[in-house]
Structure formats: structure tokens, C-alpha cells
Amino acid sequence: MAVQPDYRQEIAAVLEGTVNAFEVIVNDHKRLVASIVGRMVRLDQDREDICQDVFVKVYQSLGRFKFGAKLSTWIARIAYNTCLNHLEKHQVPLLGDSANEDETCDSFADEKSSVDRQFEESELGKILIEEIASLPAQYRVIVTLYHLEEMSYGEIADVTCLPDGTVKSHLFRARKLLKDRLMAKYSQEDLCR
Amino acid sequence: MSVEHISDDQIQDYLDGRDSQRDIALIHHIRQCDECRAKLHHYKMLYRGLEQSTEIELSEKFTANTMKAIRVLPEPVARRSWGTLLAGVGALVAMIAATFYFMGTTWILNSAESVRQVASHSHAGLVDLLLQGIGRIQDGATILAAVAVILAATALLDKAIGKTKFKRISPLSL
Numbered sequence: 001m002a003v004q005p006d007y008r009q010e011i012a013a014v015l016e017g018t019v020n021a022f023e024v025i026v027n028d029h030k031r032l033v034a035s036i037v038g039r040m041v042r043l044d045q046d047r048e049d050i051c052q053d054v055f056v057k058v059y060q061s062l063g064r065f066k067f068g069a070k071l072s073t074w075i076a077r078i079a080y081n082t083c084l085n086h087l088e089k090h091q092v093p094l095l096g097d098s099a100n101e102d103e104t105c106d107s108f109a110d111e112k113s114s115v116d117r118q119f120e121e122s123e124l125g126k127i128l129i130e131e132i133a134s135l136p137a138q139y140r141v142i143v144t145l146y147h148l149e150e151m152s153y154g155e156i157a158d159v160t161c162l163p164d165g166t167v168k169s170h171l172f173r174a175r176k177l178l179k180d181r182l183m184a185k186y187s188q189e190d191l192c193r
Numbered sequence: 194m195s196v197e198h199i200s201d202d203q204i205q206d207y208l209d210g211r212d213s214q215r216d217i218a219l220i221h222h223i224r225q226c227d228e229c230r231a232k233l234h235h236y237k238m239l240y241r242g243l244e245q246s247t248e249i250e251l252s253e254k255f256t257a258n259t260m261k262a263i264r265v266l267p268e269p270v271a272r273r274s275w276g277t278l279l280a281g282v283g284a285l286v287a288m289i290a291a292t293f294y295f296m297g298t299t300w301i302l303n304s305a306e307s308v309r310q311v312a313s314h315s316h317a318g319l320v321d322l323l324l325q326g327i328g329r330i331q332d333g334a335t336i337l338a339a340v341a342v343i344l345a346a347t348a349l350l351d352k353a354i355g356k357t358k359f360k361r362i363s364p365l366s367l
Contacts, residue, residue: 011248014269015268015270015271017261017268019260019264019268022260022263023256023260026256026259026260027256030251030256031257034249034250034251037249038249044290047249048251048252048255051249051251051255051259052255052258052259052262055259055263056259056262056263056266059263059266059269059300060266060269061269062269063270063271124242125240125242125245128239128242128243128245132243143243146243147240147243148243148244172201172205174204174213175201175205175236175239175243176201176205178239178243178351179201179235179236179239182235182239183235
């Protein structure tokens, strides 16, 4: 596994007045920030502004970073909190309407021996994006941090300020919801043809 | 053949690689159970989909625009840690203790006596008593020198340990 940079030099340089050193931090973390903001905020026109706002906050509070966690975890936390503030401002519930959470579909057809990979990567991908977007914001971000950013439960707990057990239960519930919704919406034949 | 089907949580644990103890039993069951095999397959498809990147596309000028916004901001400043503050307080206490050790406590007793006398003669000779009290403090110049040394030592310690300024950073709702 590649050793993650800890950005001590860049942070020290920024705190000593070399603003340009911050550009490395922006470039190395903008994908992470975009990933979190993209999952939590639905309005396209707001997203880039929020991403920029995240880095402004990171810059302003850089002196508080004590290297107790990875810089990426700390930045993810700022991105998460910035999105929470945005959702709160627009009165978007964090866990959404849970009325549909228990919907299940147990009528699975038999598994086919081979799955059309091209279909999986295109059609299923599109379907999933829609279904993920319909999940509550907190589920969306936890799923994203786990599967895309490959964060551990502990790291996600640091970002979201939730207990590890809650992170795990949200993650499992979100994935079950997605699986059930996909199965309910599309027949096994559609998914595997 | 096992009758109980595998739960969603067990399959997710298996795919997350978190329950190797139960993996053998789970695999054994899946080989024989069409329903659980289908469920596993659905989760595998879901996992593959979740690993597809869907982050928003930032504009090409995002970094440049962000840096432009940042350049007009005040310089961030490292906040002093509690450890540094405690070290400073500790040094101060140590210096005061050293002052007592080398100078004794007679001057404090004399000062206290002076204050007591001032309090008991509130109607007459107040100024005289004050001056008398001050005069009775032993070696006042030494005390002043000690205070100066304490301040200098604290300042030096601050510079050596902190290398930071006493300014703050703007509060954030983190």
C-alpha cells in the first residue's frame, strides 16, 4: 500500500505565509470534497461554490489541524459539516423520509450463470445513481466514503461524528435499501439479460 | 444442507471481508442454496455499482478560482495548544517558587502587617502608614528584579516552545 503523504511541509509553509503551498492540498483533495458534496447536495449550481467554501474553511482553520487524524479525514469532516449547514439552510432532512426503508422484494429469480458486464457498467450504473440520489443524505455520504473513498468505519465515524456502530448500521441499511429497490424496480431478467 | 437462509447482514459482512470465521459455512450454504446465491449475486452487482465514481465534475478553473479566493483572506495562524499554555504556566509557577526559595517569606509577612495596620487606622495617618508599609518590604528592588526575570523567562519560553503567535483563528462550526 502506498504511503499517504501527511502534508506537514505544506501546512507549515501555509502557516508561515506561503499561500501557494495550499494549492497542493486543494489539488490532492478536490476529488474527495467533490465526491462528498456531489453525494450530499443535489443542486448542481450550488455544488462548486460549496466545494470552494470547503477549501476556504480548510485554509482558515488550518492552524487547528493537529495531525491527530489524516488530513483527508479532517477535510472530509469539514466538507460533511459544510454540506450539513447547506442542507439545514435549505431544510433538507438528513435522514429523509424513512417510510420506504422497509420496502423489500423477496421475489428474486434464479441467478443467471453469466451477467452482461457491459449492461452492468452502463445501465445498472445509471439506475444506481438515481437510486443512490433518492437515499437520505447521511446514507449517501456514508456509502460514498466507504465504497469510493475506502474509509474504515472509524474514519467515517470521525467525519460524521457518529458512533462506529451507527455508521455500520446506516451502511448496511443503505445497501439493503438499494438492493431491494433495484430488485423491486427491475426484474431479474432486466438486470441480467 | 442448512435450512436457514443467509441474512442480508451476513452477506454484506462476507463481501466486506469482515467475518472470515463464518465465511466457510456461508460459502458452503451458498453452493447449495439458489436463493442465497441469487442474493449474493445481487449484492455483488450493487457493490460494483457503488464503486463506480460519481463525483461531480469540477470546472477546470476550480483550483485557480479557489486559490484566488484564498489569497485575499487573512493568513491562517496556528493556535496555541493547551500543552504550550500549561508549560508557560508551569514555568511561571517554578519561577515564583524559586523566588520564595531564594528570598524567603519575611517580606510577605511585613507587607501583610502593613496592610493590617492600614486597615486598623482608617481615620488617621493613612498615607504615612502606606509609605511605612512599603518601606518595610524587604529589599523591594530585589522583588522587582525577580518579577522582571519571571516575565523575561516566560517570554523566552514562549518563543522557544510556541513559535506561534497569540492571535486566534476565526471560530468555525466544526
